[in-house]
Amino acid sequence: MTGHPKNIIQVSQVSIGYDPNEPAIGKGIGFEVETASFIALVGSNGIGKSTLLKTLDGRIPPLEGQISILGKPLEDYEIKQLAKVVSIVGTSAVESKNLSVYDLVAMGRQPHTGWLGTLSRTDHAHIKRALTLTQTEYLADRKCFQLSDGQLQKVMIARALAQDTPIILMDEPTTHLDMYHAIQVLKLLKQISKSEDKTILFSTHDIGSAIQLCNHMLVMTPEKSFFGTPCELIEAERFDGLFPKDSIRFDKNTGTFKIIE
Numbered sequence: 001m002t003g004h005p006k007n008i009i010q011v012s013q014v015s016i017g018y019d020p021n022e023p024a025i026g027k028g029i030g031f032e033v034e035t036a037s038f039i040a041l042v043g044s045n046g047i048g049k050s051t052l053l054k055t056l057d058g059r060i061p062p063l064e065g066q067i068s069i070l071g072k073p074l075e076d077y078e079i080k081q082l083a084k085v086v087s088i089v090g091t092s093a094v095e096s097k098n099l100s101v102y103d104l105v106a107m108g109r110q111p112h113t114g115w116l117g118t119l120s121r122t123d124h125a126h127i128k129r130a131l132t133l134t135q136t137e138y139l140a141d142r143k144c145f146q147l148s149d150g151q152l153q154k155v156m157i158a159r160a161l162a163q164d165t166p167i168i169l170m171d172e173p174t175t176h177l178d179m180y181h182a183i184q185v186l187k188l189l190k191q192i193s194k195s196e197d198k199t200i201l202f203s204t205h206d207i208g209s210a211i212q213l214c215n216h217m218l219v220m221t222p223e224k225s226f227f228g229t230p231c232e233l234i235e236a237e238r239f240d241g242l243f244p245k246d247s248i249r250f251d252k253n254t255g256t257f258k259i260i261e
């Protein structure tokens, strides 16, 4: 048991966007996430998946509504305090590809050590465990620029694990990966969410894999967002409204998209 409340993230009637004077990008978003869930955010390009992740990690404030993390309003967290609760794996390139893998993963310990803090035995133990969990120990001494996209993605996950937060948010963790390595990363994340009691929310365009692997999904459409288990969402035909119907349609029986010739 983690001691974390059952509903680790609560989002209520949230509108997201960058400018309060412009129409919101997404409105009326609401869901509750249980500890150790593995959750996908899906929706078409530009629908607001990254914007929602940035809102959940406190980078931009919600335009309306409430977000609570571990039962506490998001706006009541100080930056450093939030970094002990929520870690982020973004899409942007690693800041310094010249770092060794070990040093990059060690950066995950910053909320615990401070920028100039030296690493304690506990910090090193967290780094080593993160490398073990992501099966990247063998890369520890390599420079990040020497890694393949798949290896780098696992190392970025290791950095988030070293940060030791109950919640990990990930923006498109499988971009640039082939089908096999994308599934490997998603299976690894799902396994980590269970074994380490991590709540993992990630955005993805790989809806088929998310349907097969996730506990819950948030389906974002221009009108509304829908939260549920993959089965509930299929039954309620929520995937049908994701894209214009001229080129693909969702097949309820197989849970996959079919091309319309």
Ligand SMILES: Nc1ncnc2c1ncn2[C@@H]1O[C@H](COP(=O)(O)OP(=O)(O)OP(=O)(O)O)[C@@H](O)[C@H]1O
Residues within 6 Å of the ligand: 018, 025, 043, 044, 045, 046, 047, 048, 049, 050, 051, 052, 203
């Ligand atoms: N920093 C920003 N300032 C203002 N508008 C932005 C900013 N970043 C993104 N947007 C706009 O917000 C909208 C949602 O973008 P967002 O990146 O959240 O979508 P997404 O669902 O993650 O898309 P994709 O699947 O293409 O990555 C888009 O119209 C985008 O142009």
